[in-house]
Amino acid sequence: MQESQPSPIALTGRPVISATGLFTPAESISNAELVSSFNAFADRHNAAHAEAIAAGEAEPLPYSSVEFIEKASGIKSRHVMSKAPILDPGTMCPRLPERGNDELSIMAEIGVAAARQALERAGRSPQDVDAVLCAASNMQRAYPAMAIEIQQALGIDGFGFDMNVACSSATFGIQTAADYIRAGNARSVLVVSPEITSGHLNWRDRDSHFIFGDVATAVLVEDAAIAPSAHWDILGTKLKTVFSNNIRNNFGFLNRATPETEGTPDKLFVQEGRKVFKEVVPMVAQMILDEAKRLGIDPQTLRRLWLHQANAGMNRLIAHKVLGHEANEDESPTVLDTYGNTSSAGSIIAFHQHRDDLAAGDTGLICSFGAGYSAGTVFVRKIG
Ligand code: COA
Numbered sequence: 001m002q003e004s005q006p007s008p009i010a011l012t013g014r015p016v017i018s019a020t021g022l023f024t025p026a027e028s029i030s031n032a033e034l035v036s037s038f039n040a041f042a043d044r045h046n047a048a049h050a051e052a053i054a055a056g057e058a059e060p061l062p063y064s065s066v067e068f069i070e071k072a073s074g075i076k077s078r079h080v081m082s083k084a085p086i087l088d089p090g091t092m093c094p095r096l097p098e099r100g101n102d103e104l105s106i107m108a109e110i111g112v113a114a115a116r117q118a119l120e121r122a123g124r125s126p127q128d129v130d131a132v133l134c135a136a137s138n139m140q141r142a143y144p145a146m147a148i149e150i151q152q153a154l155g156i157d158g159f160g161f162d163m164n165v166a167c168s169s170a171t172f173g174i175q176t177a178a179d180y181i182r183a184g185n186a187r188s189v190l191v192v193s194p195e196i197t198s199g200h201l202n203w204r205d206r207d208s209h210f211i212f213g214d215v216a217t218a219v220l221v222e223d224a225a226i227a228p229s230a231h232w233d234i235l236g237t238k239l240k241t242v243f244s245n246n247i248r249n250n251f252g253f254l255n256r257a258t259p260e261t262e263g264t265p266d267k268l269f270v271q272e273g274r275k276v277f278k279e280v281v282p283m284v285a286q287m288i289l290d291e292a293k294r295l296g297i298d299p300q301t302l303r304r305l306w307l308h309q310a311n312a313g314m315n316r317l318i319a320h321k322v323l324g325h326e327a328n329e330d331e332s333p334t335v336l337d338t339y340g341n342t343s344s345a346g347s348i349i350a351f352h353q354h355r356d357d358l359a360a361g362d363t364g365l366i367c368s369f370g371a372g373y374s375a376g377t378v379f380v381r382k383i384g
Contacts, residue, residue: 011187014224015178017232017380018124018188020352021117021218023110027083028338031066031076031210034087038064038209041089062206069210074312078213078340080198081106092203094196107140108149110216111194115154118190118218122228129220130186132160135173136193137343137371138200139164142253150192158186166247167308167370168239169193169344170217174366174378175237177221187226191219195343200249202268211310212269213340217348230384232355235363238291238377242283246272247371281314284369285321291377292322292365300324303362305332306354308369309346312336322365344368358382 042061052058069075080086082094096106104112111134119126132154134147139162147160165172170193177189197212224233251267292299299322307315312334319327333354335346342349347366358364362382369375 009225011184011226012224013182013184015181015221015234016224016227016383017174017234018220018222018227019118019122020220020348021114021119021121022349022352023113023117023194023216025079025081025110025214027081028077028079028213029083029087031069034210035064035066035069037087037089037092038203038206041092041204044089064206064209072311072313073210074334074336075210075340076337079215079338081110081196081214082198086198086203094198096196096199104153105140105146105149107136107146107194107196108153110196111146111150111192111218112153114194114216114218115150115190115192118220119154122220122222124188124220126154126156128226129154129156129188129190130158131177131180131189132156132158133173133176133189133191134160134162134194135165135169135191135344136162136195137164137166137169137197138195140196146194147192156190165241165344165374165376166372167310167343167346168368168372168374168376170219170348171237171344171366171368171376171378172239172374174219174221174234175239175376177219178234178237181221181223188220188222191221193217193345193348195345197341197343200251200269202265202270205265207273208269208271211341213342215339215342215345215349217345217352219348228384232380233383235297235379235381236291236295236377237379238287238294239375240283240287241372241374244279244371244373246275246279247373249371277311277314280369280373280375281317283373284367284375285318287375288318288322288365288367288377291379295379297363297379301363302365303358304330304354304364306347306350306364306366307332308367309334309336309339309350310341310370318367343370355382360384
């Protein structure tokens with residue numbers, strides 16, 4: 001809070017979620033389109049290496065399959081910012097033209113769209129916001145911070161900074177925002193998660209080419225004293241990190257692409273999917289149960305779980321451990337089928353789209369998990 005602009009309202013130091021916003025790219029890619037493009041690429045690759053393959057010196061690239069993707073992940077399609085180049089077997093990555101320094105960058109643009117929706121839904125003007133956190137898996141550039149560009153585009157007088165905790169960026173952002181409210185350092189904080197994950201995905205890797213999609217979300221975290229009457233109390237937040245190489249991306253400013261390194265797969269998303277599945281499920285389920293206990297919440301009374309959207313099977317297992325029974329779509333909704341894995345935005349999309357039917361007093365959980373490893377829980381209760 002700016003000292004020069006004292007609030008006329010007595011602040012409570014209790015953080016709530018006042019509203020959320022969502023930007024969804026217009027274009028989307030179905031599994032059938034994706035597999036057809038991948039298989040055309042595999043055909044080209046195998047034709048180009050036909051001699052080596054015939055001589056037993058190289059393995060042919062196997063086909064991808066729609067059935068595998070749906071069964072292994074629950075994903076049926078994903079939204080993207082740049083469809084045609086991703087599907088072009090000769091390109092297979094997004095091509096988003098660079099913009100001039102005097103133009104709004106693409107990541108800020110989609111973040112601003114999500115943020116505007118959150119502000120509108122809360123009946124809030126940008127002048128009332130004190131801080132912007134841009135919390136996402138990838139930043140478009142090193143500096144100036146994306147958050148500051150979003151802050152400027154919205155006309156917010158305050159401060160902003162970027163934070164990256166991979167798939168857990170949004171929940172880490174919510175706790176950070178909540179802590180500003182708790183400490184009285186801000187009354188209103190926007191947590192913006194523009195996730196253009198198509199840029200870090202290796203669309204030529206059969207094991208992972210189906211995983212990710214693009215989106216942007218925004219969460220407005222505010223002091224209960226200024227929040228709209230209908231909001232979500234934040235009952236408690238908990239974060240956890242445990243180092244692991246099982247989800248990794250070595251892209252960075254110390255390894256600029258050279259003709260030799262360009263396209264090196266380790267400068268994109270790589271994972272040991274099976275290990276991630278096995279190690280993260282028990283870690284996250286236990287974390288949720290421990291935190292529920294600390295907050296005095298019986299986990300079986302949770303009305304809804306808005307879980308990270310990486311894999312339908314992982315969510316089934318986690319929800320079962322938490323609720324004590326097989327969760328249905330009402331208890332643990334999925335957005336994976338149409339959005340794919342949107343990294344930190346996944347649990348926020350689920351919360352954004354599947355919460356209006358809950359009754360006042362209902363308690364639920366927003367939970368993320370992913371690279372780091374990192375995991376975050378935000379227990380919330382519907383008010384109004
Ligand atoms: N099409 C057809 N077959 C494929 C395929 C594709 N696109 N990709 C892999 N396969 C094959 C594999 O080659 C393997 O064949 P094999 O049994 O002959 O060796 C088989 O399918 C199983 O592959 P595997 O990688 O073990 O699949 P999986 O059941 O573990 O599912 C993931 C893969 C990635 C969907 C799953 O492990 C997962 O979601 N893990 C968690 C990932 C996660 O949350 N990551 C966080 C990201 S932020």
